Amino acid sequence: MKAMTQPKQSKPSPREDDDMPPPIAGAEVVVIGMARSGLAAALMLAGRGAQVFVSDSGTEESLKSPVESLRARGIRYEIGRHTLDCLDHADFVIASPGVKADNPIIAAALQRELPVYSEIEAAFWLSSAPVLAVTGANGKTTTTAWLSAIYRGAGKAAEVGGNIGRAYADFATAIPPNARAILEVSSFQLERIDTFRPHVAAILNITPDHLDRHGNMAEYTRLKFRLLENQTSADHAVLNADDDIIGRWNLDHPRGGSHKWWFSSAQPVAPGVWVEDGLLKFDTGAVRGTIPGSDRLRPPGLHNQMNAAAAVAMALADGLSPAEIEPGLMGFAGCEHRLETVADVDGVTYVNDSKATNPDSVAKAIAAFSRPLVVIMGGLDKGTDFGFLAEELSRRSRLLVFTGAAAAKLEFQLGGRAPHRTIPDFAGAFAAASTAARPGDVVLLSPGCASFDQFDNFEHRGRVFKDLVTNLARSRGKPGA
Helix, strand or coil, rough: CCCCCCCEEEEEECCCCCCCCCCCCCCCEEEEEEHHHHHHHHHHHHHHHCCCEEECCCCCCCHHHHHHHHHHHHCCEECCCCHHHHCCCCCCCECCCCCCCCCHHHHHHCCCCCCCHHHHHHHHHCCCCCCCECCCCHHHHHHHHHHHHHHHHHHCCEEEECCCEEEEHHCCCCCCCCCEEEEEHHHHHHHCCCCCCCCCEEEEECCCCCCCCCCCCCHHHHHHHHHHCCCCCCCCEECCCCHHHHCEEEEEECCCCCCEEECCCCCCCCCCEECCCCCCEEECCEEEECCCHHCCCCCCCHHHHHHHHHHHHHHHHHHHHHHHHHHHHHHHHCCCCCCEEEEECCEEEECCCCCCCCCHHHHHHHHHCCEEEEEEECCCCCCCCCHHHHHHHHHHEEEEEEEECHHHHHHHHHCCCCCCECCCCCHHHHHHHHHHHHCCCEEEEECCCECCCCCCCCHHHHHHHHHHHHHHHCCCCCCCC
């Protein structure tokens, strides 16, 4: 094998002249949405001298905390409505990811030919640190967190955020140029980018998700590949060699294209990283080898080996050595709400996979366990099809418990193949699952749906599940569980 020296890596190049952002100081900016991303964008832009107005249709009670933050900074706002006259003097609009294109004020802005940007676009204008960005239907959170752990384990400065944890705008102006902004990026955020350009970008997979918003797979796929559209030959794209849609997609784009890296569970790839005999192997084009410690990854399942492979490929593309990668790769124990073991109660293991908000995530969760399953599914339907799960669920499950707004659809598509119960409320569904489980089983919350029918977000749903497990353990005389 060749000596373990790293190939020379290209560095991020400065933004092209025609990609300059609009002036910020003195600009009049309307921010639509007062949630995490919108609030962060408003505070960031106001801090750079913009005249910011924030509009949100929510209630005063639900927006109490962000309103207090805006008042403290003297930022104007409205709640309970969207008034169109706020656009009269606007230079551009920032839309929170949850704001759809048919929102009346967004539609009015576009009709007036006002630019509408996402929060990650605005944050990118004001940040000097290279971006490492991860998107995909599944695995984004785990891969992003794992990549962050790798950088911190290597002693490299990095901040993690985007669609995970903090908004990019929360730290964009403070992160130093020699650090890395490691971002999870959603299709919602990619709808309204213009110059956003990751130095290293990963597309993990493309399977049906958010079709209730994007309409069809072609549009969803197009948005995912927007992550690469501004990259140049100084940048790197990390792609899943096993994904049929990624394999078919035309990777050419107007800026000449980035260096392509690959990851795979089935075949050697170069340059890239692949899973072989339970290990992560790599080939940079100059060096081949095995990533040390990759036989002892802690989050279970082949899909997590693939998440690790993607994170390692991104780190290698950015110039880290295998030795630098090892500590963080080994030290990562997984993410909350993603195949998170909560407790063992009377021989039954309770697993919180609330982050599984589409059917493909459920398929990966099922594959991670060899023990009999009691699966809790349901929530708010996103327009996806669950039928392909029927055979595996019927083979692996002791019971399926359907809950939430999508319960009737799940019963129709899956109920004919496996024992099931339909219980609308979440607490009742948990009680039915725990009653049916036997020692040696896994009670798996893997909803396959969004959470907004009964919860604030998937984190809220996961916390409620964990509270129910804790209460169950206490009721059975296991207070330490």
